[in-house]
Amino acid sequence: MxxxxxxxxxxxxxxxxxxxxxxxxxxxxxxxxxIQTYDIKRLNKLEAENRKLKQMIAELSLKSQLQEEIIKKL
Structure with missing residues (x-):
């Protein structure tokens, strides 16, 4: 644009x-x-990596909560 x-x-x-x-x-x-074209590509790559890392944190957090619930039941 x-x-x-x-x-x-x-x-x-x-x-x-x-x-x-x-x-x-x-x-x-x-x-x-x-921002130059190279910087835009780099920014997009970093944003994609950031989304992946946030997803990983969410999954690990959920896994940790499930493990805590299992331990409490034992």
Whole structure:
């Protein structure tokens, strides 16, 4: 969307096309416009890794709770 906006397509039209509010577009632009393509790819990779780690923590926490319940029953 940022590249499209740079080519001269009006922001309102881009936001309508992508179901995004104007305010969100400008916040997004401020956050990501200074980031290079490499940095965006790296950021996406780190966010994916973060999601996996959070999932692992949730699973281990659940497993730990189940083990505690089993121990209490014994």
């Amino acid at each position: 940022l590249k499209e906006a740079e080519t001269g397509i009006p922001v309102k039209e881009l936001c309508r096309k992508n179901s995004m509010g104007n305010l969100n577009f400008y916040k997004w632009r401020d956050k990501y416009s200074i």
